[in-house]
Amino acid sequence: MISVPRPRVRRGRVPGRDAPGRQETTPEEDALSWWERAFGRLERLTATAMRPLGMALFQSDADPPPRSRRLTFRTPHRLGLPIPFMNFSLVQAADVVLALVLFGLTVSMILGWNAEAARLHVLNPVLAxxxxxxxxxxxxxxxxxxxxxxxxxxxxxxxxxxxxxxxxVWVSTTVGDIGPPYMLPMVLTYLLVVYSVAVRCDRRITLGIWFITVVAAWIIHPNSMALVTVVVSVAMLFGYNVRVRRSATARLVKEERRSREAESAQAVLEERARIARELHDVVAHHMSVIAIQAEAVPLKARGDPAQLEAGLAEIRELSLEAIAELRQVLGVLRDQDGRADTAPQPRLDRLDELVSNARAAGLAVLVERSGRVGRLPPAVGLSAYRIVQESLSNAMRHAPGATVTLDIARRPGELRVRVANGPGTAPGSAPGAGQGLVGMRERAALLGGTLAAGPVEGGGFEVRATLPLTDDVENGQESVP
Structure with a gap:
């Protein structure tokens, strides 16, 4: 009985269908496909192995020399010598001097061999x-x-x-009197060159040159191939180590430069945020008071010139005060001569002026103080003043005529500020973008404190801030941040 070989099958896709089907193939087709895949892999491996040799012999280029760390000789400007070659690298100068020395040494060595070969050739014409x-x-x-x-x-x-x-090699084997056909100047030159290649070229190029050197040493003098391989490998490994270290140093320098740039950008953003916060606090408060006063003065005066004049004078004082504070805030931006405004920033010692402005705008402000709130660090005093200022401005804008309770208490290690207002007696303005609350939270966070703000039951709004104090302030000594 003759058995017919069953055709092998492999999974495929049936045309016109989405589900996988089965496609018949013969053993001859499978064998051909296997050989094609194997040949493709071999071709790729050969191309990968030959690429370093091609790069070493015909392609690629080296990295530029590290000019920033090189010793150079430059002509002093005061001499005024317009000689271009007076500015050169000392490394290149040393290489030129060494090249001249090796040139003379090689010529004298071979001429000595020639003289000896000529004498021996006269005695025995069979010799070279x-x-x-x-x-x-x-x-x-x-x-x-x-x-x-x-x-x-x-x-x-x-x-x-x-x-x-x-x-x-041919000269040394023809007239030389040395064992391996490698002259000392030739060995020194080749080691310095492969070291430079390992330092300045891609590792694939270095690997290709190492392979060519080993094969050439085996062809020229098999007995010294092991020694040549070891010496060349040591020189290339040393050069490659220098290349790796230089690359790591360059990356580190680049990362440090990026870090400094990022820190500078962050400092600029923080400074812009601080200036924007100060400007918002000053402008929002004073403009709110001025707007309310400008609206209320004509209603209060009702044709009385004296009362109208007094109201306008108060508006003028508020305007001048706003301009003075704006000038102080903008003083942090130095002019081209490096001068800056050194006027003191407001603190809680000016709280009475702030409350008087709010009362003049129609708010009923009740103030409670506990503890020594007059002697505070400048940063804490300024932040507390700005928080109270922004809270009163919000109350004037969103709850006109409301009763505001201001409680400032100094506790061991902290300063607590609470500003709460009830519902207003007149409709307030529309809610803003919330930049005032953001600025207050930033001020508290910069000092390591906390701030909570939100509506209260029965209508109104409340702001609570806790600002930490240092120990030297608690002992009665005012600290300067």
């Missing part, structure tokens, strides 16, 4: 003849030019060194 001067100077250029280029163009320096290293 001296190399020509062209190869002498090509080898010297291969050990000096990369040093001069490594600070500005490290990748170009490595490519020059990698191109001319075979010339130096």
């Amino acid at each position: 003849a001296p190399v020509s001067d062209l190869f002498v100077y090509l080898t010297a250029i291969g050990t000096s030019l990369p040093i001069a280029l490594r600070d500005r163009w490290p990748l170009a320096a490595w490519r020059v060194a990698a191109t001319l290293v075979p010339v130096g």
Whole structure:
């Protein structure tokens, strides 16, 4: 009995339907699909592995040198020398000097080998003849030019060194009297160049150059491949460590700069909020009193010129007082000469003036004091004054003619302020945007205190604030924040 192989199936989608269906495939198609997937993975892996080699040989560029931390020589301005090369980096100057030293050392070394090779060649013509001067100077250029280029163009320096290293290896194996075919100037140059590459180039480029170096060492002299690998790896790891540290330092500097900018922006916002709060308190209170007085004076005077004149004089005094306080608030903004208004800010010692203005506007204000409320820290006194001022302004606007109870009590470690008003005798103005309550809460919060405000039963509104006091104030010494 002949068994027919059952075709394998795989899940697919039937055309025209939303539910998944089954699609038949042959073993040959499955095998071809597997080989295609494997070949695709191999191709991607090969491209990934070859990319560092291509970047090292033909593409990419190095990071700019850290100019901000480099020693430079600059011509003093007082000398007035218009010589452009008098302003240069000392690192580049040291590289140029080292390149000249290595050039001379390489030329003298190879010329010495040539002299010995010429003497031996005369005695035994089978031995190698001296190399020509062209190869002498090509080898010297291969050990000096990369040093001069490594600070500005490290990748170009490595490519020059990698191109001319075979010339130096051929010269050393032809006329040299050393074991491994690596001259000391060539080794020093190559180590400095790969160090610069590791410091200034992407790690993929560094990895590609390391791989090329190891393979080239294995091809040139397999016996010294292990030593070459270790020495080059140490130089590259040291350079890569320097690169990582510089990158971390640069990121840290950038984050610190961003933090300073954010702190500066936050300070600006806080200052703007403080100025806006002060302006709101001053303008809202005085303008409310002036508006109510301007409306009430003609009704009270009723044709009496003396009473009308007295009312207008009171409005003028309130206006001048408002202008004076506005000038004090705006004094925090320094002018271009750096001067600022140093006039004292109002405190609770001016509470009687505040209450008199409110009573003149038609409010019946009852004041209760307990404890020493006259000697307070400037910040606490100003905040308490502004809270009372804003509360009375709100009562004048939203509850005209109401009875207001003002209670200021000093307790151990805190100052309590309570302002409560009943329903007004006339319709008040429409509710505002609530900036006054926000400002009062901010003032209390800045001192570490609390503020609660809201309507009370039977109509009216109440504000309660608690402001902390320091110990030196409790002992009778006024503190200055």
